[in-house]
Amino acid sequence: MTSLWPRLEPLLPRVEKPARYIGCEDGARTDIYKPEATSWLLTYPDTYEIGLPNQGLQILYELLNERPDAFAERSYAPWTDLEAEMRRARLPLFSVDTHRPAAEFDIIAFNLSAELVYTNVLNCIDLAGLRVRASERDDSDPLVGAGGHCAYNPEPLADFVDFFVMGDGEEVISEITDIVGAWRVTGKPSGSRDTVLHALARIDGVYVPSMYNVVYDGPKLVSVEPRHSDVPPIIQKRTVADLADWPYPRNQLVPLTEVVHDRLNVEVFRGCTRGCRFCQAGMITRPVRERPASQIREMVSKGLERTGYDEVSLTSLSTADFSDIEKVVSDTIDEPGTCGRVSIALPSLRVDAFTVGVAAQVSRARRTGLTFAPEAGSWRMRQIINKLITEDDLYGAVRSAYSQGWHRMKLYFLTGLPSEMDDDTLGIAELVQNCVEIGQEYTKKASVTVSLGGFVPKPHTPFQWFGQNEPEELQRKVDLLRSKVRRNKRIQLKWHSPGASTAEGITSRGDRRIGRAIEYVWRRGGVFQEWSEHFDLALWQEAMNASGLSLEWYVHRHREEDEVLPWDHIHAGLHKDFLWQDWQDALAGYGLEDCRWTPCYDCGACTEYGIEHVVASPAPPNGGSQGTGQDLATGHLVPVELRPRAGIGGT
Amino acid sequence: MRLRLRFSKIGKVRFVGHRDVARIIERGLRRCGVPVTYSEGFSPRVRLSFGLALPTCYESEAEYLDIPLDPESVVDGDVVCTGWREGTTNSIEQLRTALNEALPTGFEVVTLVIEPKVGPSLQESIISCTWRFDIRGGNLELVQRAIVAALESSTVEADRKKKNEILRENIRDGIYDLRADGTSELGPIVVAELSAKPRVIRPSELVEVLAPGSELGVARRTHQWIEREGARYEPLALNNSRTIKDLA
Ligand code: SF4
Numbered sequence: 001m002t003s004l005w006p007r008l009e010p011l012l013p014r015v016e017k018p019a020r021y022i023g024c025e026d027g028a029r030t031d032i033y034k035p036e037a038t039s040w041l042l043t044y045p046d047t048y049e050i051g052l053p054n055q056g057l058q059i060l061y062e063l064l065n066e067r068p069d070a071f072a073e074r075s076y077a078p079w080t081d082l083e084a085e086m087r088r089a090r091l092p093l094f095s096v097d098t099h100r101p102a103a104e105f106d107i108i109a110f111n112l113s114a115e116l117v118y119t120n121v122l123n124c125i126d127l128a129g130l131r132v133r134a135s136e137r138d139d140s141d142p143l144v145g146a147g148g149h150c151a152y153n154p155e156p157l158a159d160f161v162d163f164f165v166m167g168d169g170e171e172v173i174s175e176i177t178d179i180v181g182a183w184r185v186t187g188k189p190s191g192s193r194d195t196v197l198h199a200l201a202r203i204d205g206v207y208v209p210s211m212y213n214v215v216y217d218g219p220k221l222v223s224v225e226p227r228h229s230d231v232p233p234i235i236q237k238r239t240v241a242d243l244a245d246w247p248y249p250r251n252q253l254v255p256l257t258e259v260v261h262d263r264l265n266v267e268v269f270r271g272c273t274r275g276c277r278f279c280q281a282g283m284i285t286r287p288v289r290e291r292p293a294s295q296i297r298e299m300v301s302k303g304l305e306r307t308g309y310d311e312v313s314l315t316s317l318s319t320a321d322f323s324d325i326e327k328v329v330s331d332t333i334d335e336p337g338t339c340g341r342v343s344i345a346l347p348s349l350r351v352d353a354f355t356v357g358v359a360a361q362v363s364r365a366r367r368t369g370l371t372f373a374p375e376a377g378s379w380r381m382r383q384i385i386n387k388l389i390t391e392d393d394l395y396g397a398v399r400s401a402y403s404q405g406w407h408r409m410k411l412y413f414l415t416g417l418p419s420e421m422d423d424d425t426l427g428i429a430e431l432v433q434n435c436v437e438i439g440q441e442y443t444k445k446a447s448v449t450v451s452l453g454g455f456v457p458k459p460h461t462p463f464q465w466f467g468q469n470e471p472e473e474l475q476r477k478v479d480l481l482r483s484k485v486r487r488n489k490r491i492q493l494k495w496h497s498p499g500a501s502t503a504e505g506i507t508s509r510g511d512r513r514i515g516r517a518i519e520y521v522w523r524r525g526g527v528f529q530e531w532s533e534h535f536d537l538a539l540w541q542e543a544m545n546a547s548g549l550s551l552e553w554y555v556h557r558h559r560e561e562d563e564v565l566p567w568d569h570i571h572a573g574l575h576k577d578f579l580w581q582d583w584q585d586a587l588a589g590y591g592l593e594d595c596r597w598t599p600c601y602d603c604g605a606c607t608e609y610g611i612e613h614v615v616a617s618p619a620p621p622n623g624g625s626q627g628t629g630q631d632l633a634t635g636h637l638v639p640v641e642l643r644p645r646a647g648i649g650g651t
Numbered sequence: 652m653r654l655r656l657r658f659s660k661i662g663k664v665r666f667v668g669h670r671d672v673a674r675i676i677e678r679g680l681r682r683c684g685v686p687v688t689y690s691e692g693f694s695p696r697v698r699l700s701f702g703l704a705l706p707t708c709y710e711s712e713a714e715y716l717d718i719p720l721d722p723e724s725v726v727d728g729d730v731v732c733t734g735w736r737e738g739t740t741n742s743i744e745q746l747r748t749a750l751n752e753a754l755p756t757g758f759e760v761v762t763l764v765i766e767p768k769v770g771p772s773l774q775e776s777i778i779s780c781t782w783r784f785d786i787r788g789g790n791l792e793l794v795q796r797a798i799v800a801a802l803e804s805s806t807v808e809a810d811r812k813k814k815n816e817i818l819r820e821n822i823r824d825g826i827y828d829l830r831a832d833g834t835s836e837l838g839p840i841v842v843a844e845l846s847a848k849p850r851v852i853r854p855s856e857l858v859e860v861l862a863p864g865s866e867l868g869v870a871r872r873t874h875q876w877i878e879r880e881g882a883r884y885e886p887l888a889l890n891n892s893r894t895i896k897d898l899a
Binding site: 005010012013017018019021022023024025026254256257258304305306307308309310336337338339341366 | 663664666667668670671674675677678679680681682689694695707708733734735737753755756757787866867
């Protein structure tokens with residue numbers, strides 16, 4: 001085992017935030033090196049501060065390190081200052097646990113949480129000392145794997161990654177370890193790489209791009225088909241049926257330097273069936289699987305005691321929907337070990353579930369920031385996106401918060417949604433102004449931060465057919481809203497760069513050819529594209545042109561019903577005709593209730609795999625409208641129409 | 652009453668910044684159930700008062716921290732713990748062991764005492780620090796000559812970065828002691844006592860003076876000094892049986 005630490009150490013005084021690279025976290029394993037074991041380097045292709053808290057990566061880290069015949073270490077993308085030093089000193093990518101070189105591992109596995117990190121994936125492969133294109137790597141080189149939400153459209157990275165994992169990783173990671181372990185003992189002789197990849201391709205939930213041929217007809221994708229008869233034509237996602245079997249991470253890593261979400265994080269449920277049509281996470285993680293409340297209590301108290309944190313976040317896609325959330329929150333605050341000094345973060349709060357009761361419980365401890373996501377400014381628009389919260393729901397939640405002592409909150413909205421009109425955008429201003437007015441009944445300091453994101457249609461959602469707004473159009477809408485709220489000092493507007501949304505659009509719904517553009521951007525130094533100081537839309541436009549690819553084709557046009565989508569061979573459980581019907585319902589303005597509390601629509605996520613929701617409460621936990629029992633068929637006063645696209649014909 | 656502790660920060664953790672050290676210690680104290688006190692206000696924080704902040708990348712075997720304690724939690728010289736250790740009473744030595752288990756590798760509490768809260772804060776009372784550092788790529792003979800020249804002269808000019816400016820200043824009055832002490836695998840070792848008032852002089856400023864073009868290797872703070880009735884003391888002296896080598 002080689003440690004690069006002696007060579008890394010002299011470089012660290014020259015860079016910003018050197019503590020990013022030292023490891024030493026409580027919970028980190030530095031004693032697990034076993035020369036005969038199958039080794040994984042779990043890599044997060046963004047900075048340490050963003051990557052360290054990633055729960056998926058930490059869960060796999062523990063599971064692998066529990067195996068006697070495997071071990072895992074971690075790596076994060078070095079910031080550009082260290083990268084320059086590393087390249088000058090010819091120092092390769094390393095693990096932070098023991099500072100071993102990346103190329104000494106059997107598998108380098110990336111977590112893909114966002115599309116704009118793709119160029120960093122290439123950069124990390126290159127820094128590891130490997131060829132970025134999978135087809136050019138040697139037999140004995142580490143296998144490059146990837147998983148996480150963005151893996152559900154693997155094609156843009158298909159030329160660079162040897163295998164992808166779809167869905168929950170808890171079980172499949174073991175199966176992969178077995179196969180790679182068997183390959184490892186053969187000494188990885190010449191020609192064996194193809195054999196091990198072929199074997200991996202037969203595991204449920206694993207996609208090996210090199211085992212599939214892609215056929216195009218001009219710009220059109222015709223098919224993605226297996227090259228061998230024993231390789232599945234459709235790759236099924238993996239789903240863990242019961243979270244109670246997986247109380248991980250047991251030993252959450254406690255970093256020595258401040259990271260995002262620097263607190264204890266306990267996942268209270270996985271999956272969400274609210275059915276928001278723009279939300280990929282909700283669609284691909286179905287069904288809802290709640291962790292038993294008793295297990296949550298234990299994970300919270302053991303975790304706080306072990307780590308010394310005084311803040312805990314109960315994580316999920318919509319935490320207030322957890323059955324009996326009030327009780328879980330109050331039990332946490334009443335845990336004697338915390339002396340009443342624990343604060344509770346509830347990320348992703350549905351406004352229709354944030355009641356005075358929950359607010360009162362949370363505010364007994366130190367108040368954390370509150371974020372609500374109404375997503376759209378009008379009821380018409382919210383029906384289209386199926387975010388079925390009424391204005392009264394929002395005002396109720398806001399009132400609950402201000403009345404319980406909060407002074408400010410953050411509201412998330414999207415712009416560039418299907419059939420959006422300027423009235424919808426301006427509706428945001430009205431909603432927010434009303435929220436501020438409610439706040440001022442309770443405190444003079446009341447303020448609201450509005451965060452406006454440009455909508456990027458995602459694979460495996462009903463909006464996957466929708467043509468994304470051009471950056472100019474998104475910017476126009478941002479400016480429209482800005483001019484409306486500018487004079488109100490109590491409203492602070494922040495918005496996501498429309499250019500970055502375009503680049504995200506290229507990578508999120510691209511096919512295999514988009515890999516050329518990603519490589520082009522990377523070769524010209526385009527790393528850390530999630531960071532505004534490094535993002536450059538012109539570089540992406542140039543990359544598309546140089547690769548002979550059309551932005552219009554990949555990003556802005558509306559797609560057709562019978563079109564082969566680049567991710568059609570990846571199955572997230574959702575039937576394509578369910579998604580198409582939901583898209584049509586969206587355009588017709590029909591909302592769809594949450595199937596957790598109403599009958600099943602047979603979207604496929606449960607029915608395909610013989611699993612079910614695991615939900616303790618048969619009814620929505622907190623009253624409120626919960627998107628149920630509303631008149632969802634009102635449609636709208638204004639007929640829905642997708643914006644026609646000049647010269648191309650609209651739908 | 653307060654808990655005053657002296658701790659070391661050695662090895663990889665030298666790259667952890669001062670603010671992060673405070674957070675690490677806060678978590679450690681909470682794990683051990685130390686009956687800390689909190690600041691007032693909207694988001695109360697644990698009250699901690701450190702000696703001179705240690706720059707990132709520097710090691711130390713002489714970091715100090717005062718932790719005000721709830722007076723009722725000290726009984727017969729022992730600490731009555733709260734929180735996760737509710738119901739236990741720790742002797743000073745037990746508390747030291749518990750803290751060392753709770754802190755990350757590289758941090759070690761070497762001494763701690765419970766004492767009445769008197770006198771100025773640590774930060775105000777520190778007058779100077781002693782440092783031991785090596786110079787990467789320096790030459791021992793040249794460094795020795797530079798030391799002699801510096802000590803004989805009344806001006807020693809060094810650059811200091813202040814925001815976006817580089818200031819050139821005479822730091823001679825802030826050099827209380829300066830000598831070479833052999834070589835390490837990186838280069839010559841220098842021991843220096845440098846002022847903390849009116850401003851803190853850092854070993855990095857000396858490197859340019861002693862070996863132009865070379866880089867600071869690893870620097871370790873070995874002492875922080877306070878003055879009492881004309882004599883120089885450490886806020887907490889080390890137990891004689893402990894040497895630098897034991898700490899490393
Ligand atoms: S299969 Fe039915 S119950 Fe399961 S997520 Fe889909 S619609 Fe809901």
